[in-house]
Amino acid sequence: MTASASGPAPVTATYDRIGIGYRNVRRADPRLAALIHQSLGEARTVVNIGAGSGSYEPERAEVTAVDPSQVMLDQHPGSKKVLAGAEDLPFEDGAFDAAMAVMTVQHWSELRRGLDEMRRVSRRQVLFTFDPHHEPALWLIDEYLPELREFERARFTPLSTVAEALEAHTVLPFPIPHDFTDGFQIAYWRRPEHFLDPIVRQASSTFAQMPASVVEPAIERLRADLASGAWHRRHADLLERDSVDYGYRLLIAGR
Template identity: 75%
Template sequence: MDTAAADRPSATYDRIGRGYSEIRRPDPRLNALIGQALEGACAVVNVGAGAGSYEPEDADVTAVDPSQVMLDQHPGAKKVRAGAEALPFPDGSFDAAMAVLTVHHWADLNRGLGEMRRVARRQVVFTWDPTHRPELWLLEEYLPEIRELDHARFTPVAEVADALDAHTVTPFPIPHDFTDGFQCAYWSRPEFYLDPVIRRASSTFAQLPPSVVEPAIARLRADLDSGAWHRRHADLVREQSMDYGYRLLIAGT
């Protein structure tokens, strides 16, 4: 195993991972989409598995993650501490390899995707497209620093699809009552961003200093108290779901 590659993304999750599973609760609609993509796979490796969200219940799953803190929260029996760039498995070990909101943490995206293709005949990747518009209001109105950070981490979906040789790219609009507390989950429930416990479950928030985050959250709190946020977003809160650029990619057979 490439220990250095394993340690780089683990640092953030060793810091934010405790209690992660309490906020990042799998959403049944996303679970159904990913489950459909993995249908028929008996042996699955979950690369960047974290606490095990969206793993198929009817498959033999091996969880891989560089963070021991995250693996300790994973309920599965097969857990391996490793980085995506050096999966410690023989060629063709699995029917499918899955990666959910993790590829932006990899030190070498192409190498990690290549490893997924090496060890499994099917690859399923859920990620976010930084080129998509509209973007979440939080970035434009309160924290443009998130935009800068995410655009530096995320690779455009078209490039990921090309590197993976994906044959299917499916949009996933985020429902207004989405249960998995990643960054865009609360697009119609802005009061949730005021909760520091929720912010700690987001790797983006965790990498920004309090001197940046706290004044922005104070402005959001003031806008919520005054009604200014709801006046600006009266049309938005009536929507049932919003496409903020999340995509499910499928490659292989």
């Protein structure tokens, strides 16, 4: 049953638009899932903030999914679902053993308030996010869409700021495997042809919020470079690598 709370986050409209069919592209990667589940420890009750369609939730725990988009919650397989934003969680203090948030803080309208709420309702916090200042950046940014750098730095708070606000005691790097199954933007660093698929791009909030007048010419340049072999010549070194650290980190706070 879905409960409702006032004041959903502004990201609602974006995910109401891109959320249809989201689960087909954004499939939980088992390696990231294992890291998240290990970090949640023995938590029996977990609130998943910005839950989306339910990726990375531990099967052994009782999970309450929170999301501001009804379209996303409708795809969530769980029975405990709450329509709400991270900044105003409708739960009592300490209601959960743990709180988790996966690739969602960039959408929160008030980051510090959301992190404070995360800490308020749980004794342990596990958060997966991205450092926008990490180098190297994805080749897509440097070679085709430099606009992405400014766009992502405007959305993502520097990792050090997030870690400090959350009072994280552990920060774990997560290099992205070449066959990463969760189709957000970085997943295809060694599979560039996937960026040509509009369905794949639609499942990325970054692409979904950028104007077509910017994205489409860049994709056409990529298409031409793939057809000519230019991309493969430039990135022969990447094709030999199993994973790359692109700045994705798991933060753990609390106890």
